[in-house]
Amino acid sequence: MFDHLREDWRTYDRQLSRQGLWVMAVYRFGRWRYNIRQRWLRLPFSFLYKFLQKAMEILTGIELPCEVTLGRRFRIDHFGGIVISGDATFGDDCIIRNGVTVGLRYTGQRGAPIIGNRVDIGAGAKILGTIHIGDDVAIGANAVVLQDVPANCVAVGIPARILSRKNREVEPSDEAQIAKNAGPASEVLV
Structure with a gap:
């Protein structure tokens, strides 16, 4: 736990004022309290965690349950209105901003997104359902992502259109070629 906290301290530029x-x-x-076997x-640690988690939700507007799987150097750049499902998985070096929702597509249906490494999620974006987001992807502000996004792409719009980094829309037949060249989004599992 302390190694992760030191890394978080560096990730947030050693600024105690950062709500993230x-x-x-x-x-x-x-996460640490699960290491206590008995x-x-x-x-008592679980009770304290539940109290602290609720306090953080009220103070910061960020819902990040400890069941979420986070990679290293996860960064919450702006606070407020962030909801992340406990089933979600993030890779290393991901950045999220205010108003982001990562979670279930339908109520009562399990499964949340698996997000790769170095993914930048813009303000107000919604990433919903059992989908895979590849490495080095940018999700535009207010985008609603309901489908897999291959690596090295950009997702923008409602519902999100997938663009290659060359600013052209990815056709369904192109997705296979991009995935082949950049590594399939299904290999993003952390």
Whole structure:
């Protein structure tokens, strides 16, 4: 836990005033408590985590449950209105901004997005459903992503159109070629 907290401290430029850092500290504490094997010993830590998590949600507007799988150097650039499903998975060096939702597409249906490495998610973006986002992807502000996004692409619009980095729309037949050249989005599993 302390190694992760030190890395988070560096990720947030050693600024204690960053709300994302507060949320990450509570997230790391929540993950750490699962290392306590005896339930009766873990119980007070679980109570403290639930209290701290709710306090962070109220203070920052960021819902980041400890069940989320985060890669290294996860960064919340702006706070407020961020909701992340406990089933979501993020790779390394991901950045999210205010108003982002990463989660379930339908109520009562399990499965959340798997997001690759170095993914930049713009303000207000919604990434929903059991989809894969490849490495080095940019999700535009207010985009609604409901389908897989191959590596090295940009997703913009409602619903999101997938563009290659050369600013042309990716046709369904092109997606296979991009995935072949850049590595399939299905290999993004963290």
